[in-house]
Amino acid sequence: MxxxxxxxxxxxxxxxxxxxxAAISEAMEDPRTxxxxxxxxxxxxxxxxxxxxxxxxxxxxxxxxxxxxxxEAVFYLGFNEIRNIVFALSVINxxxxxxxxxxxxxxxxxxxxxxxxxxxxxxxxxxxxxxxxNYFLGGILHDIGKLIFFQFAKKDFIAALEIAENKKISLxxxxxxxxxxxxxxxxxxxxxxxxxxxxxxxxxxxxHSGVTADSTDNLIPSVYLGNIVAKMLNLGRAGDxxxxxxxxQIWDKLKLxxxxxxxxxxxxxxxxxxTVRIMLHE
Amino acid sequence: MARLxxxxxxxxxxxxxxxxxxxxxxxxxxxGLPLTQKHKGMLKTWGVTMLQVVDEAEQEEAKSFTTIMRxxxxxxxxxxxxxxxxxxxxxxxxxxxLRSILEKSY
Numbered sequence: 605m606x607x608x609x610x611x612x613x614x615x616x617x618x619x620x621x622x623x624x625x626a627a628i629s630e631a632m633e634d635p636r637t638x639x640x641x642x643x644x645x646x647x648x649x650x651x652x653x654x655x656x657x658x659x660x661x662x663x664x665x666x667x668x669x670x671x672x673x674x675x676e677a678v679f680y681l682g683f684n685e686i687r688n689i690v691f692a693l694s695v696i697n698x699x700x701x702x703x704x705x706x707x708x709x710x711x712x713x714x715x716x717x718x719x720x721x722x723x724x725x726x727x728x729x730x731x732x733x734x735x736x737x738n739y740f741l742g743g744i745l746h747d748i749g750k751l752i753f754f755q756f757a758k759k760d761f762i763a764a765l766e767i768a769e770n771k772k773i774s775l776x777x778x779x780x781x782x783x784x785x786x787x788x789x790x791x792x793x794x795x796x797x798x799x800x801x802x803x804x805x806x807x808x809x810x811x812h813s814g815v816t817a818d819s820t821d822n823l824i825p826s827v828y829l830g831n832i833v834a835k836m837l838n839l840g841r842a843g844d845x846x847x848x849x850x851x852x853q854i855w856d857k858l859k860l861x862x863x864x865x866x867x868x869x870x871x872x873x874x875x876x877x878x879t880v881r882i883m884l885h886e
Numbered sequence: 887m888a889r890l891x892x893x894x895x896x897x898x899x900x901x902x903x904x905x906x907x908x909x910x911x912x913x914x915x916x917x918g919l920p921l922t923q924k925h926k927g928m929l930k931t932w933g934v935t936m937l938q939v940v941d942e943a944e945q946e947e948a949k950s951f952t953t954i955m956r957x958x959x960x961x962x963x964x965x966x967x968x969x970x971x972x973x974x975x976x977x978x979x980x981x982x983x984l985r986s987i988l989e990k991s992y
């Protein structure tokens with residue numbers, strides 16, 4: 605069995621979407637579902653409900669300390685954003701039990717993913733994106749394929765990490781040397797298995813190119829740039845230290861204001877520290 | 887980190903540090919949004935008189951690091967990146983990372 609077949613088999617054997625997320629998604633397909641009904645579903649798991657509230661009160665969503673109930677959170681942030689937060693917490697929880705190794709630590713990996721989620725949302729806001737509700741989760745999920753390698757092909761993944769370190773190349777290139785495909789493809793398989801919306805599937809598949817021929821919104825370029833920003837600020841670590849020079853096409857696409865990164869940086873770092881504490885340590 | 891300004895003081899590119907809300911507490915513009923002159927009218931209509939924006943004066947403090955400190959940090963950053971900033975956006979990204987390194991190192 606080659607690498608690709610082994611990874612496909614592993615992804616196929618993974619459990620389906622986290623239960624609460626599946627229940628929420630189903631409820632959201634019914635137009636009669638109210639905020640209270642959704643709150644009731646989320647509240648079936650008290651621990652997760654409390655975390656959802658804490659994340660919803662994160663400063664970067666703009667409602668610090670004002671949201672007291674899940675119903676209010678749904679009202680202020682919207683159905684999709686709340687479902688996305690529940691999903692992010694479920695995925696982090698289900699993949700965080702894997703043991704750390706010196707070259708790859710899931711806690712640092714998730715810290716990096718959270719940083720990319722926050723940076724993606726801030727970049728989306730700066731580019732005047734029409735809706736920001738998928739930006740946080742898009743950033744959080746972008747590298748999920750690395751966890752597939754880490755969980756199901758650990759020895760070879762460690763070899764890829766070492767190649768990236770020794771040759772000073774990106775982990776993506778090192779993975780391609782070993783596996784003949786990289787984490788964007790592995791992550792895309794998982795996203796398809798989980799039947800995630802196509803926008804998230806594309807984020808995972810194209811987050812290293814930044815642009816796609818048919819993408820109309822700013823989500824993919826924002827995740828692409830959010831990844832670079834998080835790496836440049838050393839917020840978490842996702843296995844390698846390579847930081848690509850940004851694809852020049854994204855500047856025309858995003859049209860960010862002059863000096864934007866310097867302006868948002870202090871707040872970005874503060875939001876990162878708060879959100880990592882809530883999502884990973886509390 | 888934030889500075890309170892009136893609507894008349896809005897300059898293009900200023901960034902909201904906290905959301906602009908109407909008297910009912912509803913958010914009109916989210917934190918992190920870059921302001922433009924076109925926002926003035928809308929905010930006035932909603933009865934907003936003051937806004938909190940990112941304080942650039944505070945960010946200027948980072949410039950007080952000595953040239954030696956900046957050069958040292960800058961060199962390390964270029965080594966890490968393996969590329970040098972060319973356009974204005976890349977220079978801004980570079981400055982962002984440089985200030986972060988300086989604040990954490992000194």
